[in-house]
Amino acid sequence: MIVTHLNDLDGTERDVQTENWRSRRIVLAKEKVGFSFHDTVIYAGTTSTFHYQNHIEAVYCVQGKGTLTNEETGEVHEIKDGTLYLLDGHEKHTVHAEEDLRMACVFNPPVTGREVHDENGVYPLIVED
Ligand code: 9YT
DSSP, X not given: OOOOOGGGGTTSTTEEEOSSEXXXXXXXXXXXXXXXXXXEEEOTTOEEEEOOSSOEEEEEEEEOEEEEEETTTOOXXXXXXXXXXXXXTOOOEXXXXXXXXXXXXXXXXXXXXXXXXXXXXXOOOOXXX
């Protein structure tokens, strides 16, 4: 069993920050459980486009307000406390945060912790040895 706390990850290699978001990666590929689990804050006022071509991601909002645009259909969805979106079709999407959005994110396959988005919003597929 592993027991941890978000604050224990602050400033470690599991604490990944970009201009638009901060993600603390609580469970990673190295734990060898088939998924990774992240606590992500997308900063208020930012707009980010993501395209996880190599991963499935579930995102569950626990705090904040924003919008999600499916770039393949143009559909726009409200994001608020309790909203979940599942990118089961590797959809290219854009998240706009009106307030800080706190999200619990699950990735399959798990990320290793080193991934950040490239210029197309894509994470590379990195497989643990
Ligand atoms: C919601 C989302 O995709 N945010 C980007 C960061 C990502 N969740 C991560 O790497 O933890």
